[in-house]
Structures are given as structure tokens and as C-alpha cells.
Amino acid sequence: MEAQLRPGAREAIFAQLIDAGRSEQVARRLTDAIILGVLTPGERLPSEQELARRFGVALITVREGLVLLRDAGLVETRRGREGGSFVIQTDAPHSALLQARLRGLAQVELSDLAVYFSTIIEGCAERAALRASPVDSERLRAWLADSAGGGTAGARATAGGFYLELAVLSQSPRLVREHIRLQAEFGPLLLLALGDAGIRSRVARVNGEIAEAIAGADGPAARALVAGQVQDLAVWLLTAKARIERGGQLYDPA
Amino acid sequence: MTPPETTPPETSVPETSVPDLTDAAQLSLASCAAEVGEIFARAFRTLEGWRDAIVAAGPVRAAELDALVEALVVPALRAEPPAPGGVPESLLIGAGFIAAPQYVTGRDAHFAWWLGPLAGTPLLGTTSGPSRLDLAARVNTEFLRDFRELEWYQVPESTNHTHVTGPYVDHLCTFDYVITLTMPVRVDRDMVGVVGADVFVKSLEQVLLPHFLALASPVLLINEAGRVVVSTEPSLPAGDILPNPRHPLGDYDRMPCPGTPFLIATRTRNATI
Structure with missing residues (x-):
């Protein structure tokens, strides 16, 4: 039940990253959040600049991470004043992604x-x-x-x-x-x-x-x-x- | 002075054989309590000024409200991280106005909250100057339901009085041990939000420690629940609760800090050490 989710759980998604392979880490962190429903379908992600600041990575790293998410069919990017990256509406379980992670x-x-x-x-x-x-x-x-x-x-x-x-x-x-x-x-x-x-x-x-x-x-x-x-x-x-x-x-x- | 509620079980000294405290010690304790009272009175006077300015501005659009609150609170925040061992120029590490649902037109909730410089937080990393708390973009119905239940909002709403929350670990903004002061903002009979400020426990300690160390025996600042805020008793650090099995309540005299929910506690003369 989404309503029970505490803000801390949501903010944890954006906790700073530490290691190499950072664009993959950006993608993984956001992927996990989408799979678990912490980021909900239709929700707009924070701006690229904001994500870069929160994760403590370069803008280019965030952009690379978002490309991975787009390729995985998890987010879509819309242009314009109301634009940004949005979580794609889907009912399909992301079991393939999870299984890859577990493997x-x-x-x-x-x-x-x-x-x-x-x-x-x-x-x-x-x-x-x-x-x-x-x-x-x-x-x-x-x-x-x-x-x-x-x-x-x-x-x-x-x-x-x-x-x-x-x-x-x-x-x-x-x-x-x-x-x-x-x-x-x-x-x-x-x-x-x-x-x-x-x-x-x-x-x-x-x-x-x-x-x-x-x-x-x-x-x-x-x-x-x-x-x-x-x-x-x-x-x-x-x-x-x-x-x-x-x-x-x-x-x-x- | 609040008399001890229980007699310490292990003490061998009869309760009546020594006075609790000398007059001089009593005076020193009273001055510590007064100092705490004055610190919080100053902070609440600051909050009153913000409250009155927000009420005077009346209902405004989000952008105007934000500009108003920013102009009010940012000058009151700590501007720079304090030098090691130095006393910060302001005790306030976060401050702002949190609007009740629908006060800002078309918004379930509106946070106009600014943070002073922070070091190494999981969410914001390290910031060198004041920054706006960016919950606003992420506030949705589930969070709305959350924040109205939180003590710093819920208590002023239900009591119509100022409230002091904590000390507690703030896992939303600062990821540190803080005390939160909140004051209801009312237009006629409706609460339209709260003005508030966060104080780092470590900053309060920097201010109070010289007063506490000047006393001959260990001193504690505790809240109503007995939670230790600042202490010169090494076996009873910040975060612990008085009483606990090692520190029975009867070992401590307590004196309220005027205008606050805090008390100064000190060992009775006849307590086992």
C-alpha cells in the first residue's frame, strides 16, 4: 500500500553513491525504486541537475544512467516546459531485471x-x-x-x-x-x-x-x-x- | 526544584543527613536553567516575528510566499560551518514555514524550508551555504498523510501552542540529531501552517557546555521524557533516557528550564557514584 511508505524510504533512493561504474549505479538505484513501486508510474523524476547533485555525480553520468533506464523501457523522456523523465506506466512485472540482478x-x-x-x-x-x-x-x-x-x-x-x-x-x-x-x-x-x-x-x-x-x-x-x-x-x-x-x-x- | 520521586535503593547515606545542594550549587543550577530558557525564548521570539510577517502578508501565491519566507529565515540561519571547536554564529540549522493543506492555492502541502550548510548527508551531500529543502517537488498524497502525523506539526495543530520536538534523529533533512521548534500560524481560528526551526544538538552543546563544566558535579539537560540532550555525566550521554537501571531517578534533582519542556538534572549529594 503506497500510502504507508515513509518519506525516508523515498529519499533513500537518492542517497549518494560511492564507487566506480556510477552511471550503472544511477540506473540500478532508480530501477530498484521503480520495481518496488517507490517511484510510481507516471511520476516525474527530479531534473538531471538535481539527480546529479543528489547522487554526487557529474551531469553526464546521470544522463548515461537515464539512457540505460530508457533502453530498459522503464522511463520515457518528454521535452518542453512540462518535460522531464517519467516512469512508464506498466503492469508487467520487471522480473527479468530482478533476475539479472540476482544472477x-x-x-x-x-x-x-x-x-x-x-x-x-x-x-x-x-x-x-x-x-x-x-x-x-x-x-x-x-x-x-x-x-x-x-x-x-x-x-x-x-x-x-x-x-x-x-x-x-x-x-x-x-x-x-x-x-x-x-x-x-x-x-x-x-x-x-x-x-x-x-x-x-x-x-x-x-x-x-x-x-x-x-x-x-x-x-x-x-x-x-x-x-x-x-x-x-x-x-x-x-x-x-x-x-x-x-x-x-x-x-x-x- | 523537583524533589526526587524515589529513594535510590543502594544508597547507604540517610536521606536527611546532608542537604541536597548548597546554596551556591543551587544558584549555578538555576543559572544553567535560565540560560537554556533564554536560548529557547530568543528562538521563539524569532519564530514569532516570522509568524506575524506571514499572517500580515495574507494568502499569497507560492512564489511570493517562498520569497517572503526565504527573506525572513535565511538571514537567521547559520551561514557557514563553524570552525572546529568554535561556537556557531547561529544555532538554527534549518528554518521555514510549512503550510497547511490548501493554504497555498491548489497545493496539498507546501514546504518553504531552508537548510544551513550541511556536511556529508546521504541526501544532500555537503553544502557550503544555505539551500532550500527540496521536498516540495516530491510531496504527494502519501507524504501529505505522513507529515501531518509528525509531532512537530501535529502537536501545534492540536494544542494551538508552540512545541519543542526532540531531540531525535531527523531522517528527512539533516540526518543528524536535532531539536525542532514549531509554532502554529493562525489566521482567525484556522491554523494555516507552522513556522519552525531546527537546532543541532551538537550546537546547543557547544553553547551550554562551558556553563555545565563550570559546575562541580555532573549536570544533564533532559526533555520531559527524560531523554538526555547535553550531559557532563559520561555514563549518561545524549540520546540515553533518565532514569535507566544504572541511573535511578532518585539520584537526581531536577529543575525546570523556564518556558521550555527541558529540565536541568544533577546528582543529589547523597547519590551513590
Whole structure:
């Protein structure tokens, strides 16, 4: 459900990039956002100058990235005063792109990303449990209660938003920044697991348990619950990769 | 002074054997509390000026409103990053006016918000001078629903009073630990938006630390929830909550900072250290 998406999740798309191959990174970041519905069909992307400033790259790099997106059929560019790059309206799933992305990462890279992501968010959750005031805990419960439902897209938005809430509750700007950077890099892949109905219901249940652990100031419990949840998502992702490598589908039809 | 609510369980010294604080210490604490009160009173006076100017301008088009707000707030923002160890020339790192839905014709929401120079944020990178917050282009219905729920908007809307939010990690603009001050802007009985300003906790610390270090015993600035803002107690840093298992409430005397939701807390003389 789009309405549950927090602005932080949207802004994370535009977090600065660091490495070489920057035009590919620009394309990948925006591709992930379009696939996950963070950028919605018909939406106008920020201007090329604005994208360059936000990503911290040269204008030419942004233009190259946008060419990749156009070639992939994800955006179209219109000229004129009301012009710009727009997300193309499509109902077709972008499974080919996702499968290419999954195949492009080695298993060892995927599992290492999961370890790093988990370590940061476990730390956020544990610290949140030590530092949340009763008002914070109540707000977190209410946030989760407001977020129920919405199918796969809603579950992804809720899961991503919940992680961000945990990071914010840690009261640590550095943890928040690092989490936003990691979520932009790895979140879209990790949250693919929420296309599975069984995982969706487990994540919803465990999110509730995490919120209760935080309300109960039980740091070790919050940490263990988060670790278990990320492990659950990572196991699904590695299983899906193996399925694709064998010539199967991203989502198990069974 | 707020009396301790609980007796520290581990103290062996009878409560009545020593006075809580000497008169001199009491005076120093009061001066810290007064200093905090004065800092926030100054900031709220600034916000009042902005509020009155926006009300006086009446309903205007977006471009005129933006020009007005920019002229009001940018001079009040910090112009340059402070030198290491230096006290910033302004405590305000972000400021502006956030309009209620439909106040700016044809817009669900309108953010006229400017940011001072920022270092290495994930969203904006490093900026050397004031820049406009660019949420406006990205505000849509889902965000509209969001921002009205946020404490810095929702509380002034429901109470009609100024509000201090935080300290909290701001994950929208500065990606830093901040305190947000907001004041409702009303035309007749309707709230047409809020004027507000963000203060970095680290800047507030730079201003308050000399006062706190002048005191003989550790001092904390906490909010109503007990969240530590500035502290000279190393085991109770900014972001922690007082009380916690290591720091029972009974170990601390608390004194309100006038006109703010903050309190100065200091160890009682008989607390176990």
C-alpha cells in the first residue's frame, strides 16, 4: 500500500553513491525504486541537475544512467516546459531485471550483504530497546498497526519503513545514515522475499514481537528477533537465486 | 526544584543527613536553567516575528510566499560551518514555514524550508551555504498523510501552542540529531501552517557546555521524557533516557528550564557514584 511508505524510504533512493561504474549505479538505484513501486508510474523524476547533485555525480553520468533506464523501457523522456523523465506506466512485472540482478551477485556476496545489513539493524533494534521512551514504544506500535495490509508492495513498504523506524529509535545519526545507505543498496533485493505469502505473514508477526521487545526494554530479545527475521529473508533470497540459476522462476509457483 | 520521586535503593547515606545542594550549587543550577530558557525564548521570539510577517502578508501565491519566507529565515540561519571547536554564529540549522493543506492555492502541502550548510548527508551531500529543502517537488498524497502525523506539526495543530520536538534523529533533512521548534500560524481560528526551526544538538552543546563544566558535579539537560540532550555525566550521554537501571531517578534533582519542556538534572549529594 503506497500510502504507508515513509518519506525516508523515498529519499533513500537518492542517497549518494560511492564507487566506480556510477552511471550503472544511477540506473540500478532508480530501477530498484521503480520495481518496488517507490517511484510510481507516471511520476516525474527530479531534473538531471538535481539527480546529479543528489547522487554526487557529474551531469553526464546521470544522463548515461537515464539512457540505460530508457533502453530498459522503464522511463520515457518528454521535452518542453512540462518535460522531464517519467516512469512508464506498466503492469508487467520487471522480473527479468530482478533476475539479472540476482544472477549478477555471487551467493557469497549476497550472504555477506545480509550479514552486514543484519548487523546494523540488529544494533539499531538493541539500542532502540535501551533508549525508547514509553511514548516512543506506543508510537511504534501505532505505526505498525496503521501499516497492516496492502499485499506485497505494502509489506515491502512496511518492512523498509519499520527498519527505518528502528534506526531512528536508536537515537544514533550514524546508524540512521548507514542504515539508509544499506537499505538503498540491498533493501530492494532483500525485500523480494515479501512476494512470498508465508514470509509476509511471518515478517508481520515478528515485527509485532520486535515492537513488544522494544516496549519491554529487552535489548537482547529485540536483537535476536531482528537477526532471525533478516536470516529468514536472506535464506529465501539465496533459495530464489538457486532456483533462477537452475532455470526456474523468481517466485516458486508451487 | 523537583524533589526526587524515589529513594535510590543502594544508597547507604540517610536521606536527611546532608542537604541536597548548597546554596551556591543551587544558584549555578538555576543559572544553567535560565540560560537554556533564554536560548529557547530568543528562538521563539524569532519564530514569532516570522509568524506575524506571514499572517500580515495574507494568502499569497507560492512564489511570493517562498520569497517572503526565504527573506525572513535565511538571514537567521547559520551561514557557514563553524570552525572546529568554535561556537556557531547561529544555532538554527534549518528554518521555514510549512503550510497547511490548501493554504497555498491548489497545493496539498507546501514546504518553504531552508537548510544551513550541511556536511556529508546521504541526501544532500555537503553544502557550503544555505539551500532550500527540496521536498516540495516530491510531496504527494502519501507524504501529505505522513507529515501531518509528525509531532512537530501535529502537536501545534492540536494544542494551538508552540512545541519543542526532540531531540531525535531527523531522517528527512539533516540526518543528524536535532531539536525542532514549531509554532502554529493562525489566521482567525484556522491554523494555516507552522513556522519552525531546527537546532543541532551538537550546537546547543557547544553553547551550554562551558556553563555545565563550570559546575562541580555532573549536570544533564533532559526533555520531559527524560531523554538526555547535553550531559557532563559520561555514563549518561545524549540520546540515553533518565532514569535507566544504572541511573535511578532518585539520584537526581531536577529543575525546570523556564518556558521550555527541558529540565536541568544533577546528582543529589547523597547519590551513590
